[in-house]
Amino acid sequence: MTYTEQIKARYAAALMGNYGLPPVAIREGEGRTVTDVDGNTYLDMIGGIAVSSLGHNHPALVEAVSGQAARLAHTSNLFLHEKEIELAEKLLELWGNPGKAFLCNSGTEANEAALKLAILHGTATGKTRIVATENGFHGRTLGALSITGKAAIREPFAPYGRDVVFVPYGDIDALKAAVDESVAAVFLEPTQGETGVVPAPAGYLKAARELTAEHHALLILDEIQSGFGRTGAWFAHHAEGIVPDVVTLAKGLGGGVPIGAVLATDETAALFTKGVHGSTFGGNPIACAASLAVIDTIERDHLFENVLALGRRLGDRLLADPRITEVRGQALWRGINLAAPVAGEVVEHLIGLGVLANAPRPDTVRIAPPLTITESELDAFCDKLVEALDTALPHPPAPLRDVSPHTGGASPRKPHAPGGRP
Numbered sequence: 122m123t124y125t126e127q128i129k130a131r132y133a134a135a136l137m138g139n140y141g142l143p144p145v146a147i148r149e150g151e152g153r154t155v156t157d158v159d160g161n162t163y164l165d166m167i168g169g170i171a172v173s174s175l176g177h178n179h180p181a182l183v184e185a186v187s188g189q190a191a192r193l194a195h196t197s198n199l200f201l202h203e204k205e206i207e208l209a210e211k212l213l214e215l216w217g218n219p220g221k222a223f224l225c226n227s228g229t230e231a232n233e234a235a236l237k238l239a240i241l242h243g244t245a246t247g248k249t250r251i252v253a254t255e256n257g258f259h260g261r262t263l264g265a266l267s268i269t270g271k272a273a274i275r276e277p278f279a280p281y282g283r284d285v286v287f288v289p290y291g292d293i294d295a296l297k298a299a300v301d302e303s304v305a306a307v308f309l310e311p312t313q314g315e316t317g318v319v320p321a322p323a324g325y326l327k328a329a330r331e332l333t334a335e336h337h338a339l340l341i342l343d344e345i346q347s348g349f350g351r352t353g354a355w356f357a358h359h360a361e362g363i364v365p366d367v368v369t370l371a372k373g374l375g376g377g378v379p380i381g382a383v384l385a386t387d388e389t390a391a392l393f394t395k396g397v398h399g400s401t402f403g404g405n406p407i408a409c410a411a412s413l414a415v416i417d418t419i420e421r422d423h424l425f426e427n428v429l430a431l432g433r434r435l436g437d438r439l440l441a442d443p444r445i446t447e448v449r450g451q452a453l454w455r456g457i458n459l460a461a462p463v464a465g466e467v468v469e470h471l472i473g474l475g476v477l478a479n480a481p482r483p484d485t486v487r488i489a490p491p492l493t494i495t496e497s498e499l500d501a502f503c504d505k506l507v508e509a510l511d512t513a514l515p516h517p518p519a520p521l522r523d524v525s526p527h528t529g530g531a532s533p534r535k536p537h538a539p540g541g542r543p
């Protein structure tokens with residue numbers, strides 16, 4: 122019995138089965154490489170689901186976290202500390218709009234806070250309806266789940282007692298039909314991550330901004346996966362030149378340390394008066410120090426330039442293979458669409474070849490590697506993917522067809538413009 126097998130047996134005996142049994146038992150990481158308990162190494166192309174933005178064991182993150190833990194680990198919100206102020210100021214500066222921040226510990230918590238803002242806005246204006254999107258994902262707690270469009274994970278916990286309408290993602294006419302004066306807020310992801318990295322067509326966010334403004338509803342953008350560098354920018358919505366009322370962040374924000382954040386314009390932020398919301402750990406000094414180190418490193422090392430250049434290279438390389446029908450998304454956040462529903466098998470073969478990725482749906486391999494990845498590591502991934510496809514899909518089925526539900530009208534064999542909207 123290998124050590125991995127022993128560890129897996131202990132995992133299955135001690136932890137609940139909601140994640141199934143994960144395939145690899147990771148012991149440690151360094152840069153873009155992780156090592157399992159048996160000493161096998163893997164190129165990390167998923168980064169803990171778009172979280173490990175600086176890779177593993179990055180000196181800036183190690184120093185920020187250990188230094189902060191040695192000085193002050195926790196205050197609660199009964200008392201303030203300077204790191205939370207520094208982080209809030211920095212996030213608002215990067216966002217580029219006057220407003221205020223609320224700090225929490227995860228993505229779903231950020232969306233819970235945003236939902237509370239939506240409810241308070243609705244109470245103040247006599248509106249009760251929330252509009253969200255089919256196949257959208259906003260988190261697993263009951264508030265965030267109530268606006269999550271994936272029926273398979275939402276319905277087992279229904280009813281929610283909230284008036285939520287789901288519209289097809291990326292469809293401006295459907296949004297027009299759904300948004301009227303009864304709507305308190307519209308929740309959107311700039312690109313649907315958990316659905317297989319599916320971007321909205323150009324102009325969608327702008328149309329959503331215009332519609333919500335016209336009907337006095339909040340536009341709430343969930344940038345938990347799309348934000349903080351995935352698209353080669355701090356915020357994906359910056360590319361559309363719009364200002365949402367609320368943005369939620371998490372995942373890459375802490376580079377591996379749990380943290381979430383909500384940014385809101387001054388008018389919306391004012392809805393959070395004393396006592397209406399809170400979190401014991403929110404704005405924790407260690408998490409804030411980690412996040413500041415992530416921001417500082419991205420800026421100092423010009424990581425977005427790396428992400429954009431490698432993103433272009435990746436698109437070109439992958440589309441040369443006829444078994445890859447579409448490379449959705451931007452920069453180093455991609456849904457690699459296969460000509461057959463063998464993504465699960467491909468991901469298994471990749472693990473065997475020493476690469477970690479995931480399959481958010483049967484026809485799509487998702488990658489979201491550390492922003493620090495190098496060109497030679499990216500090339501190695503492309504070679505391994507071709508090798509995995511040689512096993513899982515030796516002959517491309519003919520004729521090629523587009524099997525993705527939303528391509529934003531883009532032709533299925535064309536890469537999306539890196540850094541811009543498709």
Ligand SMILES: *Cc1c(COP(=O)(O)O)cnc(C)c1O
Pocket residue numbers: 227228229230232258259260261310314315343344345346347371372
């Ligand atoms: C991951 C994710 C969430 C939930 O974040 P957690 O930290 O897992 O609670 C919400 N929205 C989007 C778009 C996500 O990708």
